Every structure is written in structure tokens, then in C-alpha cells.
Amino acid sequence: MIWTAVLVTAAGCYLLKLLGLSVPGRILDHPFVRRVADLIPVALLAALVAVQVFADETALRFDARLAGLAVAGVALLLRAPFLVVVFAAALTAALLRL
Amino acid sequence: MPADERPRPTRRSVVRDSIGVGVATGAYGVSFGAISVASGLSVLQTCALSLLVFTGASQFALVGVVASGGNPITGAVSALLLGSRNTLYGLRLAPLLGFTGWRRATAAHLIIDESTAMSVVQPDPELARVGFLVTGGSVFVLWNAATFAGAVGGEALGDPRAYGLDAAVGAAFLGLLWPRLSGRTERLAALFAALLALGLVPLTTPGVPVLAAGLVAVALGLRWRRS
Incomplete structure (x- = not known):
């Protein structure tokens, strides 16, 4: 099942990229399309943050992951690079679980 | 300093800046590799994602859904929705790159946030091509090398929760979301x-x-x- 998902994602993501390079610009270059494309990553990534931090299968839980997210937020406010943000969150959760 | 007094970018400066972006972006493939194996994917599946999907947010989305116990196909749909923004990048890049045939088919794979950003800011199509190819190429090489290192390292670590890798997933999504808010x-x-x-x-x-x-x-x- 995971392999199927990997290959579907690979084929689909490549075709989405190729589509943009291949079709005449005026077909998709519409303000509405641009607004949708702008909002999709925002909404999906925000939902992913929430689920990754609070969900445990079908239950909601407050645990070390929330502390990790808070530290990541502070790191982002301080304009830390991506790797530092991710590492700081992992380290926070790991230390809390010692 | 007013914009017109800024030194005009040269081929050299574009190559240098593009490699800089490539190194910075490619490096966080380490976090993707480690998070992916912690989510239950094999090293091979993890490397296949970086090699074949090659668009970070979509890759993180797929492994994120798998990590939370979701159906991998649901993860693939989330990944494809996130990948749809690359279509719009392609639309903007097409007239700048002017590629056809196999060049277009190869260039398509390199369309990501960073290669697009480093291309559309250039003052002419020649430098736009350099920015796109050098950024896309260096991110591709380093992202895949770093993914492999992270996946092998992550597997050697053992229990991912003990190292807070589950908390790293949320932080990674927040990091990807941040500049879009x-x-x-x-x-x-x-x-x-x-x-x-x-x-x-x-x-x-x-x-x-x-x-x-x-x-x-x-x-x-x-x-x-x-x-």
C-alpha cells in the first residue's frame, strides 16, 4: 500500500509540474486559480501541523509534541533556519521524555 | 539603496547564490529522511520519494499521514494537492526557460519552490535559466544525498519517539507553513x-x-x- 502511494504521488507530482510547463499560460493563469493555489498549501499545512501535534490515532492528546511545537514557533520568530527549527522541536520533546 | 543602484547580477553571482540556496535547502533532506523512516517507511521508499516526487511539502505530507496511522492513499491525495502549486510555477517558468522536448521533460522534475524563486527574480531569460537549473540541480543532488543519510541514520537510532522525531514532524510542517502566513x-x-x-x-x-x-x-x- 505504501509503495502504491509513493508511485501515485511520484507520477502525479511530475505530471502536475509538466502540465504547467506545457500548457499555454492563459488557460490556467486566472486570478481565481492563483488564489486557490495560494490557499491550498496554507490550509493543508496548518491541518497537518494540528494533527501531527495533537492526534494519536483518533484521540486528541497533549504531550511533549506540543512543547516541541512551541519551541519551533519561538525558533521561527527568531528567524532560525528550517533545520534548527526541526531539531529544536525534537530535542525539546526528547528531553521532556527522559 | 534604490533598486537601480544594485549591481546587476552576473552569471557568476547567480550561480553562487543558487548553490547557496541548494545547500541550505538540500540539507533539510536529513530531517525528511529521519522523519520518513520514523513514520514507518523503509529506507528504499524514503529515497524513492525524494528521487521521484522531489517536492518537499508533498513528501512530508505523505509520510505525515502514514505516521498518524492514515491510509497511505489519503496521504497521496494530500501530497498531490500540495503539489498542484508547482503547476502554477511551471506556467510562470515556461516563457523564461523556453524549453521544448526532452529539456522540458527534464526541467519539469526540477520545478520546486526554490528553483522557481531563484529563476523569476532574474533580469533576463538567460540568467533565469541559470538560476533555475543551478538551484534545481543542486537541491536535487543534496536533497537526495541528505535524505539517504537521514533515513539510514534514523533507522540506526531506534525508537523515534525517544528522540522526539514525532515532534519534529509538526515542527517541519510549521516551518513550511510559516512563510505563507x-x-x-x-x-x-x-x-x-x-x-x-x-x-x-x-x-x-x-x-x-x-x-x-x-x-x-x-x-x-x-x-x-x-x-
Whole structure:
């Protein structure tokens, strides 16, 4: 099942990229399309943050992951690079679980 | 300094800046590799994602859904929705790159946030091509090397929770989301999507809350902006 998902994602993501390079610009270059494309990553990534931090299968839980997210937020406010943000969150959760 | 006094970029300076972006972006493939094996994918599946999907947010989305116990196909749909922005990047890049045939087919794979950003800012098509190819190429090489290192390292670590790798996933998504929260509509849509996803967690199977909340938030965001 995971392999199927990997290959579907690979084929689909490549075709989405190729589509943009291949079709005449005026077909998709519409303000509405641009607004949708702008909002999709925002909404999906925000939902992913929430689920990754609070969900445990079908239950909601407050645990070390929330502390990790808070530290990541502070790191982002301080304009830390991506790797530092991710590492700081992992380290926070790991230390809390010692 | 006014814009017109800035030194005009040269081929050399574009190559240097592009490699800089490539190194910085490629390096975080380490976190993707480690998070992916911690989510239950094999090293081979993890490397296949970086090699064949090659668009970071989509890769993180797929492994994120798998990590939360969701159906991998639901994860693939989330990944494809995130990948749709690359279509718009392609539209902007097509006239700058002017590629056809096998060059276009190869260049398509390199379309990501960073290669697009380093291309569209250049003053002429020649430098736009250099920025695109050098950024895309260096990210590709380093992202894949770093993914492999992270996956092998992550597997050697053992229990991912002991190292806080589950907390790293949320932080990675927050890091990808952060630069997109520029406007009020974006922030409202993000807040709404997060709350709706949490509300759906106890009611649906894992993976579905992300997809449903994402789509509803996009629909609402469009209405807000129109009014």
C-alpha cells in the first residue's frame, strides 16, 4: 500500500509540474486559480501541523509534541533556519521524555 | 539603496547564490529522511520519494499521514494537492526557460519552490535559466544525498519517539507553513483548517481530517477574500 502511494504521488507530482510547463499560460493563469493555489498549501499545512501535534490515532492528546511545537514557533520568530527549527522541536520533546 | 543602484547580477553571482540556496535547502533532506523512516517507511521508499516526487511539502505530507496511522492513499491525495502549486510555477517558468522536448521533460522534475524563486527574480531569460537549473540541480543532488543519510541514520537510532522525531514532524510542517502566513486571509484559513482538523480527528479515520479541513478552509478562504 505504501509503495502504491509513493508511485501515485511520484507520477502525479511530475505530471502536475509538466502540465504547467506545457500548457499555454492563459488557460490556467486566472486570478481565481492563483488564489486557490495560494490557499491550498496554507490550509493543508496548518491541518497537518494540528494533527501531527495533537492526534494519536483518533484521540486528541497533549504531550511533549506540543512543547516541541512551541519551541519551533519561538525558533521561527527568531528567524532560525528550517533545520534548527526541526531539531529544536525534537530535542525539546526528547528531553521532556527522559 | 534604490533598486537601480544594485549591481546587476552576473552569471557568476547567480550561480553562487543558487548553490547557496541548494545547500541550505538540500540539507533539510536529513530531517525528511529521519522523519520518513520514523513514520514507518523503509529506507528504499524514503529515497524513492525524494528521487521521484522531489517536492518537499508533498513528501512530508505523505509520510505525515502514514505516521498518524492514515491510509497511505489519503496521504497521496494530500501530497498531490500540495503539489498542484508547482503547476502554477511551471506556467510562470515556461516563457523564461523556453524549453521544448526532452529539456522540458527534464526541467519539469526540477520545478520546486526554490528553483522557481531563484529563476523569476532574474533580469533576463538567460540568467533565469541559470538560476533555475543551478538551484534545481543542486537541491536535487543534496536533497537526495541528505535524505539517504537521514533515513539510514534514523533507522540506526531506534525508537523515534525517544528522540522526539514525532515532534519534529509538526515542527517541519510549521516551518513550511510559516512563510505563507503573510496575509489575513491566509492566517484565518490556517487557523480554521487546524481547528476543523482537530474537530474531525475523533470522528474519522486518520488522514481524512487533514484532507477535509484543507479543502473546506480553501473554500472559506475564497469567500472571505471575495467579500
